[in-house]
Amino acid sequence: MRRVYSGFPSGLPGLGLLLLRMALGTIAAIESGLLLKHDGRLPAEAAAVVSGTAAVLLVTGFLTPVAGVLLALNTVALWLAGDAVSSRLDHSMVLLRVGSSVATALLGPGAYAVDARLFGRREVVIDSERLSRSPRPPS
Numbered sequence: 614m615r616r617v618y619s620g621f622p623s624g625l626p627g628l629g630l631l632l633l634r635m636a637l638g639t640i641a642a643i644e645s646g647l648l649l650k651h652d653g654r655l656p657a658e659a660a661a662v663v664s665g666t667a668a669v670l671l672v673t674g675f676l677t678p679v680a681g682v683l684l685a686l687n688t689v690a691l692w693l694a695g696d697a698v699s700s701r702l703d704h705s706m707v708l709l710r711v712g713s714s715v716a717t718a719l720l721g722p723g724a725y726a727v728d729a730r731l732f733g734r735r736e737v738v739i740d741s742e743r744l745s746r747s748p749r750p751p752s
Contacts (some may be wrong), residue, residue: 620721621721621722621723621724621726621728621729621733622723622724623723623724623725624724626723627723627724627725628723628725629723630717630720630721630722630723630725630726631674631723631725631726633713633716633717633720634671634672634674634677634717634722634723634726635671635672636713637667637671637681637684637710637713637714637717638667638668638669638670638671638672639668639672640710641664641665641667641668641671641684642664642665642668642672644661644664644691645661645662645664645665645668646661648660648661648664649661656694660687660690660691663683663684663687664684664687666680666683667680667681667683667684667687670683671684671717673726673727674722674723674725674726674727674728674729675726675727675728675731676728677717677718677721677722677726677728678718678719678721679718680717680718681714681715681716681717681718681719682714682715682718684710684714685710685711685714685715685718688707688710688711688714689707689711692707
């Protein structure tokens with residue numbers, strides 16, 4: 614998983630990624646609730662589960678690339694299906710949501726996320742004394 618991210622920025626860039634994840638996660642949670650409230654059909658319920666799952670993953674910053682791609686695909690699927698909730702979305706809103714979701718998937722979670730804790734930078738301590746005592750192979 615570490616190879617997926619170029620880094621886990623902290624400071625202001627990390628805060629920016631946190632805010633982006635929180636905004637997308639909140640939108641996904643609201644969408645999930647609206648889908649469950651307004652429509653009892655199975656496709657809408659499945660889309661609500663995907664939105665809810667993406668919301669939890671984004672807010673916690675766990676499996677961020679998966680959550681971003683799930684949310685982007687779910688948004689496009691709802692828009693193409695013409696669902697009652699998504700039919701209020703115009704082209705620019707769909708483009709904004711899909712673009713933000715894909716950007717989040719590509720940029721990663723930042724330093725303030727579960728992913729950073731699990732897959733982030735590690736401190737490697739090299740014992741120089743032990744290395745100097747180890748036998749060296751002949752040249």
